[in-house]
Amino acid sequence: MSELTKLTIGEARDGMAKGAFTAVELTQAHLTAMEKARALNAYITETPDLALSRAEASQVRIQSGKAGSMEGIPVGIKDLFCTEGVKTTAGSKILGDFVPPYESFVSRKLKDAGAVMLGKTNLDEFAMGSSNETSASGSCVSPWTRSGDDTKLVPGGSSGGSASAVAARIAMAATGTDTGGSIRQPAAFCGIVGLKPTYGRCSRWGIVAFASSLDQAGPMTRTVGDAAIMLRAMAGHDPMDSTSAPVEVPNFEAALTGDIRGLKIGLPKEYRPEGLDPEIAALWDRGAEMLRDAGAEVVEVSLPHTKYALATYYIIAPAEASSNLARYDGVRYGLRVDGNSLDDMYRKTRAAGFGEEVRRRILVGTYALSAGYYDAYYLKAQKVRALIAEDFKTAFKTVDAILTPTTPTAAFGLGEEVNDPVTMYLNDVFTVPTSLAGLPGLSVPVGLSSTGLPLGLQLVGRYFDEETVLNVGSVLEKAAGFSALPKGLEG
């Protein structure tokens, strides 16, 4: 592995500023590593020529003292973000050879800050999944394996390609999107940092929509400090997204003081159900101890409606998805399968274009919104969602952040959970409540399982208080000192 691919964003930024290496050398090191790591299937589309030309432009800006905050940093962009002139698939066959004529707000902001796109990363189809196995481009694989066992493991999902790429050092950082855990769960599985910002912090404009009241873009990086740098470059108000919040974007990096003395951290008692893996429970206890040692006060809190969060999510998300995905009709873009009438063309196109899990969710969502069932399902779920959000509101009257496990288990093997949708859904049990409430959630790698796989803890904060979440996260990161690397990347 090249020394250059090991660097953090902060280190690379300083190295280029000092002239220790150029932006072109940095990008080239990543392109070379990408070629060698193609077995991971982390990228759906690689854009080496575009990357080198952007790196050259970055080098010119660095030398003329006009470097942006992400200048020359090689990043992967999840293939859910529309990128002008570069094929965008959403991991689905239905988008065909769709080449967006515009750039998403977030990827444009990153580009404007100088980031160099290496390619488009793999994902579950339309971001629906927790293992990256529903991608029309094939499963992405984690660079991690269990000790003494070569079974191929999932990177988590839906932002599996981004997580795998960052962990395998074939992207310095990557964008993800999170609807119910799609940034945090793969980050935990791959031993990296993943931040789902507050809903409204990053514009959804130009991101292929899944569930609009939940979708949020965020950074996936190797350190908390890098997440702070990248979030600042991604965030900001956008009039093109009516739910984008007109709030100021703070300098998140400056918030990383490492001082959490006097802060109150809550541990929700409902996140310790009977049957919680003792290894996960022990990791959580260790995390709480680290924060206590750093001067925080750790207290128990209650989020009484936690057990209903997943069921609520699996009404709201499919309902919104069924509505959002109505646009794929074979008329304006993407796949078309001819039929003998307009309706027949719609039905054949959609049957051929959507994979099993997407079809399942569209059907569940259609049912939940259909006449006679709307009140029993969708309206009921929206009411329970209000109670879940209220639980957090009450908890945040007494605590400054909440600490939980990110996932109930370590990464599992390819094909191990695909046969039962509900088992797969349980992966998101600790991340979905935060999504429903719209709060920021950060996953930090804290330890290894007995089988040698990364495990993460999640920090949840108040609305638009990513600063506290990141600061507490940086303390956890330092105390945990997670330094394990996937096999083949050590040394």
Added chain:
Amino acid sequence: MALDKTTVANIAVLARIDVEEDRMEALAGELSGILNWIEQLGEVNTDGVAPMTSVADLALAWREDKVTDGGYQDRVLANAPEQQDGCFTVPKVME
């Protein structure tokens, strides 16, 4: 709630997705499994609770009613599976 094949077929029509006849039974089972699991929400007392329709506590922004975008038909049509004379084309809908 257990869905039968007829109900699944009706949902598929509403969703405009063809489902193969030999997949119908299995799909009815999968959807019933998901819906049965979701039924647990019935336990929650939501009397007097207002539905949460948005996380963002924002009033929608107003702007002047004028055209702010457009004028690039070629870009709009660039990804069309079929087009003619600057329009999207679809199978005939009127006899």
